[in-house]
Each structure stands twice: as C-alpha cells, then as structure tokens.
Amino acid sequence: MNLRAIGCNVESATVELREKLAFDAIKTQKALAELNARFDAEAVVLGTCNRVEIYVARQETVAALHAPLMAEFLSEIHGVPADVIAPHLYEHADAEAVRHLFRVASGLDSVVLGETQIAGQVKDAYEAAHEATATGSRLNILFPTALKVSRRVRTETGISQGRVSVSSAAVDYVHQVFSTFTDKTVLVIGAGKMGRLTLNHLMELKPARILVTNRSPEKAIASAQTCGGQVVPWDNLDDALVQADIVLSSTGAPDHVVKRRQFDEKVRGRRATDRPLLIFDMAVPRDFDPRIHDGDTVTIFNIDDLSRVADERMAERRRHIPAAEAIIEAEVKKFVSDWNRRANGPVIGQLTAEVDKLRDATCGRLLTKLNGKLTDADKAEIEQAFRLFQSRLLHGPIAALQEASQEGHSGGLREALMKLFGLKG
Amino acid sequence: MTVSPLQGVTHACFGLSYLCAFLLELARLVWPARGWRIAGLVFGVAGVFAQTAYLLINQPPLAAPYGSLLLLAWVLALFYLYGTVHYAKQAWAVFVLPVVIGLVGLSFVLATTSPESTGFSVPEWAAGERFWGAIHGVLILLASVGVSVSFVASLMYLLQARRLRRKFAPDRGVPMLSLERLEIMNRRALNIAFPLLTAGLLVGTLLLPHGPSFGDNWLSLKILSTAGLWLVFLVLLYLRYGVHVPPRRLAILSIASFALLLLALGASHPFAVGGVK
Numbered sequence: 110m111n112l113r114a115i116g117c118n119v120e121s122a123t124v125e126l127r128e129k130l131a132f133d134a135i136k137t138q139k140a141l142a143e144l145n146a147r148f149d150a151e152a153v154v155l156g157t158c159n160r161v162e163i164y165v166a167r168q169e170t171v172a173a174l175h176a177p178l179m180a181e182f183l184s185e186i187h188g189v190p191a192d193v194i195a196p197h198l199y200e201h202a203d204a205e206a207v208r209h210l211f212r213v214a215s216g217l218d219s220v221v222l223g224e225t226q227i228a229g230q231v232k233d234a235y236e237a238a239h240e241a242t243a244t245g246s247r248l249n250i251l252f253p254t255a256l257k258v259s260r261r262v263r264t265e266t267g268i269s270q271g272r273v274s275v276s277s278a279a280v281d282y283v284h285q286v287f288s289t290f291t292d293k294t295v296l297v298i299g300a301g302k303m304g305r306l307t308l309n310h311l312m313e314l315k316p317a318r319i320l321v322t323n324r325s326p327e328k329a330i331a332s333a334q335t336c337g338g339q340v341v342p343w344d345n346l347d348d349a350l351v352q353a354d355i356v357l358s359s360t361g362a363p364d365h366v367v368k369r370r371q372f373d374e375k376v377r378g379r380r381a382t383d384r385p386l387l388i389f390d391m392a393v394p395r396d397f398d399p400r401i402h403d404g405d406t407v408t409i410f411n412i413d414d415l416s417r418v419a420d421e422r423m424a425e426r427r428r429h430i431p432a433a434e435a436i437i438e439a440e441v442k443k444f445v446s447d448w449n450r451r452a453n454g455p456v457i458g459q460l461t462a463e464v465d466k467l468r469d470a471t472c473g474r475l476l477t478k479l480n481g482k483l484t485d486a487d488k489a490e491i492e493q494a495f496r497l498f499q500s501r502l503l504h505g506p507i508a509a510l511q512e513a514s515q516e517g518h519s520g521g522l523r524e525a526l527m528k529l530f531g532l533k534g
Numbered sequence: 535m536t537v538s539p540l541q542g543v544t545h546a547c548f549g550l551s552y553l554c555a556f557l558l559e560l561a562r563l564v565w566p567a568r569g570w571r572i573a574g575l576v577f578g579v580a581g582v583f584a585q586t587a588y589l590l591i592n593q594p595p596l597a598a599p600y601g602s603l604l605l606l607a608w609v610l611a612l613f614y615l616y617g618t619v620h621y622a623k624q625a626w627a628v629f630v631l632p633v634v635i636g637l638v639g640l641s642f643v644l645a646t647t648s649p650e651s652t653g654f655s656v657p658e659w660a661a662g663e664r665f666w667g668a669i670h671g672v673l674i675l676l677a678s679v680g681v682s683v684s685f686v687a688s689l690m691y692l693l694q695a696r697r698l699r700r701k702f703a704p705d706r707g708v709p710m711l712s713l714e715r716l717e718i719m720n721r722r723a724l725n726i727a728f729p730l731l732t733a734g735l736l737v738g739t740l741l742l743p744h745g746p747s748f749g750d751n752w753l754s755l756k757i758l759s760t761a762g763l764w765l766v767f768l769v770l771l772y773l774r775y776g777v778h779v780p781p782r783r784l785a786i787l788s789i790a791s792f793a794l795l796l797l798a799l800g801a802s803h804p805f806a807v808g809g810v811k
Binding site: 286385408414417 | 694697698700704711712714780781
C-alpha cells in the first residue's frame with residue numbers, strides 16, 4: 110500500500126491559511142493533472158470550509174509522497190510559501206490514511222459531529238477527480254468504499270441523529286405546535302444573525318406571509334427584500350403580533366421590546382384563543398418579557414432553550430462515537446486486507462507462471478532423455494511428482510504472503526519474493 | 535354438526551392481543567427498531583380479527599352495557615390500526631390501545647358480574663324490525679366513538695402542551711402530533727359527535743314512554759348520565775364557539791365527558807328485562 114492523506118483542517122490551520130489553500134474548480138483540475146503527470150500518482154483533492162486534503166496513491170515500488178513535498182506542491186499551486194504551509198500539514202500513511210478518510214466521510218472528523226454534508230463533499234471530490242481521469246484502480250476502490258462505510262455508520266449508529274443547530278431546534282419546535290404552514294404568518298423582529306438563520310430554515314416550510322419589522326426602516330426593507338417579506342412599521346408591532354403565528358425576534362435592544370402588560374392589553378385579547386403563538390426570542394438581552402409565556406396559547410423559547418436542545422442532541426450523538434469507531438475499525442481492517450490480497454494477486458500469478466515454466470522445462474528435458482524407456486503411466490507419474498514438488502515449494506511463500514496481507518503488512522514480503530524469484534513489478 | 539374454532543374466541547383472546555400490541559409499542563419507544571412496530575401491528579390485527587369474530591358469532595346486544603362497550607372498543611381498535619399505519623412516526627397506539635384495553639376489560643367485568651338481560655322490551659310501533667331501537671343504538675355508538683377520539687386527542691394535547699410549557703426537547707419522550715393537529719382532531723370529533731348524540735337521544739326519548747316503567751326510566755342512571763353527557767357537550771361547544779376558551783381547558787372538559795360516557799355505557803339499559811345470568 111502506498112497511500113497518503115495529506116492536508117490541514119480546523120485544528121491544524123487557521124481559517125486565513127485554509128482560505129489561501131482553498132481549491133476552486135480550476136485549481137483542482139490543475140493540481141490533479143500535475144500530481145498525475147509529475148508523480149504518476151492517483152489523486153483526489155478534498156476541499157471544504159473546514160479542511161483541505163489531498164489523497165494520493167502510487168505504485169508500491171516507488172517512493173511515497175510525503176508532507177514536505179506536498180507543501181512544496183501546494184505552494185506552487187496557491188503561491189503561499191512552503192514553509193508557511195508545512196507546519197500545518199498532517200500526513201496519514203496507508204491504513205491510517207484509509208481510517209482517516211472513513212472517519213472524514215462518516216462525519217467523525219467534522220466540527221459538527223456526524224454532519225451529513227461531508228459525505229456529499231467527499232463524493233463530489235471523488236467524482237471530480239474521476240472525471241479528470243486522476244483516479245485509478247486504487248482510489249476507485251478506496252473512495253466508493255469510504256462512501257459505503259459512511260452510509261453504514263450513519264444507518265447503524267445514531268451519529269447523525271437529530272438536527273444539532275440552534276435554528277433547526279427552533280424548526281422542530283414549530284413542528285410540535287403546527288401541522289400546516291401554508292396558512293401561517295411569520296413575524297421577524299430585528300435583524301440579528303440567529304433570527305436570519307432560523308428564518309432561512311422556516312422559509313423551507315413555505316409560510317403564507319413573512320412580516321418584517323425593525324426600528325430602522327432601511328434595515329427592515331433590506332431584510333424584507335432578502336426573504337420576500339412585507340415591511341411593517343415599528344409602531345405597528347402590536348398589530349403584527351396579533352397577526353403572527355410564529356415570531357423570530359433578535360433585536361439589539363437593551364430592554365424588553367414587548368412587555369407583559371403591553372402584550373396582555375394590546376395583543377393577547379385580540380388574538381383568537383385557539384390560535385397558538387410561538388415566539389423564538391433569540392436576542393440577548395431578551396426582547397420578550399418571559400412572563401408572557403403561558404405554554405398554552407403563547408409559548409416563548411429563548412436562545413438558551415434552543416441551545417440546550419442543540420447541546421443535548423450533540424451529547425446524544427457523542428454517545429454513538431464508540432459504535433461508529435468500531436464499525437470504521439472493522440471496515441479499515443477488511444479494506445486493507447482486500448487491498449493487499451488484490452496487490453498479491455499479480456505477484457502470485459507471476460510466481461506460479463515462472464515456476465510452471467521452470468517445471469515444464471526440467472520435466473520435459475528428463476522425459477526426452479528417458480524417451481522409449483517409460484510407459485505412459487510412468488510419464489504421468491513423473492509429471493505428477495514434479496507438480497507436487499512445485500506445489501509444496503510454493504505453498505510456504507504464498508501462505509506467508511496471504512497471512513501478511515490479512516495482518517496488513519504484506520508489502521515487504523511481496524517485494525522480497527519478487528527479488529528472490531526474479532519477478533518483474 | 536361442525537363447530538368453528540372461532541367459536542372459542544373470548545374476551546381474553548383479543549384483550550391480550552391488544553395488551554401485547556401495547557407492550558410492543560412501548561418497547562419501540564424505549565428501543566427504537568422497526569421489528570417492534572411490525573410485531574405490534576401483527577398483534578393489533580390479530581386482536582381486531584379475534585374481536586370481529588367474537589362480535590359476529592356472539593352478537594352481543596348493543597343496548598347491553600357489555601355489548602355497547604365491546605362494540606365501542608372494536609371501533610376504536612379499527613381507529614388504532616388506522617392511526618398506527620397513517621401516523622407511523624407518532625406513538626399513536628400508546629394512547630389509543632389503553633382505552634381499547636380498558637373498554638374490553640370493563641366489558642368483560644360487566645358481562646361476568648352484572649345481571650344479564652334476556653331481552654329488550656321494544657315498543658310495539660317499532661317492534662317490527664326493531665328499526666328505531668337499532669337507529670338509537672347506532673347513533674349513540676357513533677357519538678361514543680367521537681367522544682372517545684376526542685378523549686384520546688385531548689389527552690395527547692395536554693401532554694404535548696405540558697411538554698412545550700416545560701420546554702422539553704422536541705425529540706424527547708413520546709412522539710406526538712402537533713398541537714394544531716390534535717386541536718383539529720378534538721374539535722372535529724366533538725362537532726360530529728354532538729349531532730349524533732342529540733339525534734340518538736331524541737330517538738331514545740321517543741322510545742322511552744313505550745318502555746316497561748315510564749317513570750323510573752327517566753331517573754335511571756343510564757338516562758341521567760347520557761343527558762349529563764349531552765349537557766357537557768353543549769357547554770363544550772358554547773365554550774369553544776361562544777366564549778373562545780383556550781384549548782387546554784376544553785381538553786380537560788373533553789376528558790370529563792369521556793368519564794360520563796363510560797358511566798352512561800356501563801349503566802344498565804332501562805328497557806332491559808329478564809333475570810340474572
């Protein structure tokens with residue numbers, strides 16, 4: 110096995126460096142072509158917002174590509190000095206590289222544990238390399254296997270269970286209260302980041318109306334344009350609350366924007382009692398007086414409530430790490446064993462053919478010398494004896510090679526056999 | 535003469551089948567796996583099959599408390615099967631099956647301990663095909679189904695509302711329908727049940743003077759509790775459409791109306807005549 114996974118991720122490199130090393134489509138094509146032409150290596154470039162990695166596989170008889178060399182290569186592609194890149198690169202070799210790719214594809218190496226997006230990114234990276242004919246017999250087996258392992262890990266463990274972002278927790282609460290959304294009105298108060306993120310999720314539910322209000326009319330118009338909403342003047346906030354079913358509030362106000370008394374007098378009484386109001390107060394300090402929450406017609410979730418849900422789900426995912434790692438370990442072992450068996454195949458075939466030739470020549474000479482003195486039965490007996498000898502002679506080395514491949518280190522033995530029997534690689 | 539093996543079906547056959555289905559559904563909540571659901575459904579279908587056979591073979595009278603409870607349990611068992619298939623991700627069975635099991639159990643207790651009627655004194659004008667009696671029974675039964683559905687929806691509503699009030703994580707605990715869906719289910723069940731109950735009561739009222747003891751009939755527990763149920767319904771509808779009381783309070787009243795329904799169904803019918811079993 111001559112396989113390397115070399116790159117950097119959020120833990121080894123700053124976002125500034127990762128930005129500089131990011132691969133666009135053109136740079137990816139260039140890098141793949143260069144790796145192919147210059148090093149005769151199969152290659153896949155995996156670039157996401159959290160990592161830049163290059164997977165390279167070469168013939169076993171040639172030297173491996175190491176991190177310092179790859180730093181030079183990345184320097185050429187991105188114009189960043191190699192000595193700036195090198196300290197941040199990690200290198201995983203052979204079985205370790207396989208394990209790393211399996212973990213990456215399964216979301217075990219992701220910032221958000223178990224995230225599913227990475228599997229798609231691995232698939233895209235492989236397909237791009239495959240289309241550029243940068244992959245060969247080695248990576249064409251490794252990457253599809255990694256995607257299969259990723260699916261298995263996600264299916265058999267709860268590593269990707271539940272949605273772990275704060276905004277997706279809000280959407281899950283919305284599903285607890287409402288069953289239809291096409292007749293609902295979403296009110297967005299303020300222009301905070303969390304409010305915008307949650308609104309993006311809620312827009313997928315296709316609500317009937319989105320109302321946007323902000324102390325600054327300009328900001329309200331800008332927000333409304335991005336979400337196709339309708340601007341409501343700040344002074345009409347109470348009326349908007351009467352119409353709303355779901356409220357996303359994330360202003361930067363230093364005090365409550367909606368006070369209990371104001372809500373009770375101007376909003377509560379004007380709403381139908383069988384119309385629940387769900388408020389996501391994502392502002393700190395909070396925009397809504399918490400006493401408005403009655404858990405019946407009006408339910409308020411603040412940022413801490415949503416974060417707690419996200420944290421609980423993440424903790425639940427973490428519980429599945431050992432099971433996921435166990436699957437990956439078993440799959441790595443199987444993959445390495447299969448890989449070595451495949452690599453042994455041609456060597457064993459060549460070895461058997463060479464000894465066959467030798468046996469035929471030796472046996473043929475002997476039978477020619479004894480021609481006329483032997484019956485057909487004697488000749489068959491002699492040929493059988495030679496075959497048996499050959500079989501016993503080769504049994505030891507072949508069995509040792511197979512055994513070593515199962516243990517994942519047949520490379521050295523394979524090379525020794527090739528040298529001993531004068532086989533060509 | 536050959537005897538069908540289905541003639542040996544008893545309350546225990548379907549009651550225990552429902553119990554197994556319920557336990558398997560509970561197991562599914564603790565250890566999520568598809569197998570539990572399939573096994574639970576198999577027991578549920580077996581229970582419905584056995585109960586259907588029992589009802590067809592024994593034909594318990596609708597006016598007898600144990601018969602009406604058994605028929606109501608059967609309709610709710612069908613409702614459970616529908617819900618379990620339709621709302622596959624929700625813990626539907628966990629809420630409906632206890633009601634079904636409870637009704638089957640109550641029916642069994644009444645069938646074995648209460649004096650059994652040997653017949654029903656049907657008024658002459660309706661005696662031909664017992665037409666009006668049957669209409670009265672069917673209307674009351676269908677209204678009872680509505681009340682039972684409303685009870686289950688209200689129970690789920692209160693639990694879901696409690697979870698939201700306490701801000702439990704959305705995926706923690708028993709998976710349930712949204713508040714909106716439960717409120718709609720409760721409202722529809724009551725809206726359908728009320729006219730059925732009213733019509734059933736009217737037919738019953740017309741039949742009442744032809745009963746064996748007119749004066750006592752009006753004061754029988756069955757009549758009083760059914761009338762009470764109708765009044766509670768009236769209050770419920772007024773609170774919902776007239777005063778717009780929050781859904782949580784209506785859910786509590788709906789649960790109370792189910793208690794009245796059990797009392798009404800469990801009480802012996804004033805037309806029942808005959809000795810003790």
